[in-house]
Amino acid sequence: xxxxxxxxxxxxxxxxxxxxxxxxxxxxxxxxxxxxxxxxxxxxxxxxxxxxxxxxxxxxxxxxxxxxxxxxxxxxxxxxxxxxxxxxxxxxxxxxxxxxxxxxxxxxxxxxxxxxxxxxxxxxxxxxxxxxxxxxxxxxxxxxxxxxxxxxxxxxxxxxxxxxxxxxxxxxxxxxxxxxxxxxxxxxxxxxxxxxxxxxxxxxxxxxxxxxxxxxxxxxxxxxxxxxxxxxxxxxxxxxxxxxxxxxxxxxxxxxxxxxxxxxxxxxxxxxxxxxxxxxxxxxxxxxxxxxxxxxxxxxxxxxxxxxxxxxxxxxxxxxxxxxxxxxxxxxxxxxxxxxxxxxxxxxxxxxxxxxxx
Amino acid sequence: xxxxxxxxxxxxxxxxxxxxxxxxxxxxxxxxxxxxxxxxxxxxxxxxxxxxxxxxxxxxxxxxxxxxxxxxxxxxxxxxxxxxxxxxxxxxxxxxxxxxxxxxxxxxxxxxxxxxxxxxxxxxxxxxxxxxxxxxxxxxxxxxxxxxxxxxxxxxxxxxxxxxxxxxxxxxxxxxxxxxxxxxxxxxxxxxxxxxxxxxxxxxxxxxxxxxxxxxxxxxxxxxxxxxxxxxxxxxxxxxxxxxxxxxxxxxxxxxxxxxxxxxx
Numbered sequence: 001x002x003x004x005x006x007x008x009x010x011x012x013x014x015x016x017x018x019x020x021x022x023x024x025x026x027x028x029x030x031x032x033x034x035x036x037x038x039x040x041x042x043x044x045x046x047x048x049x050x051x052x053x054x055x056x057x058x059x060x061x062x063x064x065x066x067x068x069x070x071x072x073x074x075x076x077x078x079x080x081x082x083x084x085x086x087x088x089x090x091x092x093x094x095x096x097x098x099x100x101x102x103x104x105x106x107x108x109x110x111x112x113x114x115x116x117x118x119x120x121x122x123x124x125x126x127x128x129x130x131x132x133x134x135x136x137x138x139x140x141x142x143x144x145x146x147x148x149x150x151x152x153x154x155x156x157x158x159x160x161x162x163x164x165x166x167x168x169x170x171x172x173x174x175x176x177x178x179x180x181x182x183x184x185x186x187x188x189x190x191x192x193x194x195x196x197x198x199x200x201x202x203x204x205x206x207x208x209x210x211x212x213x214x215x216x217x218x219x220x221x222x223x224x225x226x227x228x229x230x231x232x233x234x235x236x237x238x239x240x241x242x243x244x245x246x247x248x249x250x251x252x253x254x255x256x257x258x259x260x261x262x263x264x265x266x267x268x269x270x271x272x273x274x275x276x277x278x279x280x281x282x283x284x285x286x287x288x289x290x291x292x293x294x295x296x297x298x299x300x301x302x303x304x305x306x307x308x309x310x311x312x313x314x315x316x317x318x319x320x321x322x323x324x325x326x327x328x329x330x331x332x333x334x335x336x337x338x339x340x341x342x343x344x345x346x347x348x349x350x351x352x353x354x355x356x357x358x
Numbered sequence: 359x360x361x362x363x364x365x366x367x368x369x370x371x372x373x374x375x376x377x378x379x380x381x382x383x384x385x386x387x388x389x390x391x392x393x394x395x396x397x398x399x400x401x402x403x404x405x406x407x408x409x410x411x412x413x414x415x416x417x418x419x420x421x422x423x424x425x426x427x428x429x430x431x432x433x434x435x436x437x438x439x440x441x442x443x444x445x446x447x448x449x450x451x452x453x454x455x456x457x458x459x460x461x462x463x464x465x466x467x468x469x470x471x472x473x474x475x476x477x478x479x480x481x482x483x484x485x486x487x488x489x490x491x492x493x494x495x496x497x498x499x500x501x502x503x504x505x506x507x508x509x510x511x512x513x514x515x516x517x518x519x520x521x522x523x524x525x526x527x528x529x530x531x532x533x534x535x536x537x538x539x540x541x542x543x544x545x546x547x548x549x550x551x552x553x554x555x556x557x558x559x560x561x562x563x564x565x566x567x568x569x570x571x572x573x574x575x576x577x578x579x580x581x582x583x584x585x586x587x588x589x590x591x592x593x594x595x596x597x598x599x600x601x602x603x604x605x606x607x608x609x610x611x612x613x614x615x616x617x618x619x620x621x622x623x
Contacts, residue, residue, distance in 0.1 A: 072523070148524075
């Protein structure tokens, strides 16, 4: 695959604050790429560095093997969908969408055809003359997309484009954006703080903390094989358990709290080797089994909190030295529900445990 | 409504009477047929208004005033727009300091401004004419212009400018196609308010005017001739009406500026 956007050791500071603190990324052509992180992690600054609204303190951005140093935003092969959409309030839908065509010196008929195509692409056919102020949030979002895509950029930058929409519309737009990206084949770079958004939409995700990329991986690897405790707890939930390495062959032998002695495949161990180790397990990899069942690795505990989510129920369980172990249980037919205070028995899928050096 | 509400209402009405009653006397006496400005009224006439049509020095003064008001409001608005733009978008050392000083004419007594400008002009050996008045009025109006344009620019979402650049437009094109149309109501408000302020201004015009007088200076000179008093009243009536219309227009544009930008979110 062709590397389309390359960020090379970029730093950006505002006064004393290092917003972007040494980031290098390669983004391939045609990818749906997400920059994910909590607010203030530098993801938006990184996007604005690619768009050209900010200049790196040091380091460089390349697009299509061309250095973007000294190239103003209006001359870059990028277009952006802004967080608040930035629809021009004094122009109607058509004028907004055609805004960037003015400098391309296309004739009127060609322009009108392109506008109609762009509006059809985003599902706004027929709203050409609608005033910008009469648009709903979702429609503004679509106008912003059409306005950017009509210019056929090499890269489309999206700055938290869905955060202002309500949940239902947001989910709908997530799948539409994904389909749109596949249809037009343009590289999308999305900034988001919503991990589910990043996981469901992206081909690749870079997780950022404090101006640095903590991990860059496919959504599946990010969830199943987070390389640090910080990433693991940012993407979904994970319960952490202390352990100690007691032996090593092709696997790592660990003496752990509650689960006792277990073996962990070395590909699931991250960080510098040390004697102390932290084990992590996702809530859905633990199941509640009947009190009567007999098998290896059963742990007993007591439910201290229940949260019902419709398709799943989350239980917080205290067991032994672990104060809270989180379990996510599918609410399928025949699955009993448990209430606070109930003594239960747990079975953990130990193959799915990952380990971080403490 | 409670007791204090009732009191406030009486207070407000009394206040308005004190503020506008003197101005209301102007139209009353301008239609009174007696030359003496006193009650009781003697009869109705439009003669004083007709007399205005035949006073050539008045027409000259009116022309001068219009030139001064138009020029100074345009200059002040251009300068004010640039100043607010720089203060709302850029940070530079001494920004707060220079802004405070640009706004100073708002609180400085006009007579001080007038006298100091006169001294400066004379020291520089510059002639006193309409352009010296324009200079003084520009200085006087600019703070108002800056305040109006500040709110217009502060309401302007910076991402609209970025979006324009991002869509391939140059900075100059962005100013023309996005910024100007969105702050245009503010510019209109500033022009109209500036025009009104200049049209009514007396003290600075009195100090800086040469042989060509502006309308307020002309009116002041009329007071030496008691016979001219009723025509002056007629002229005053017209001026009040024009000022009211200009101010309402200015307020209309100012509100439109505020409205067009809040509705965008």
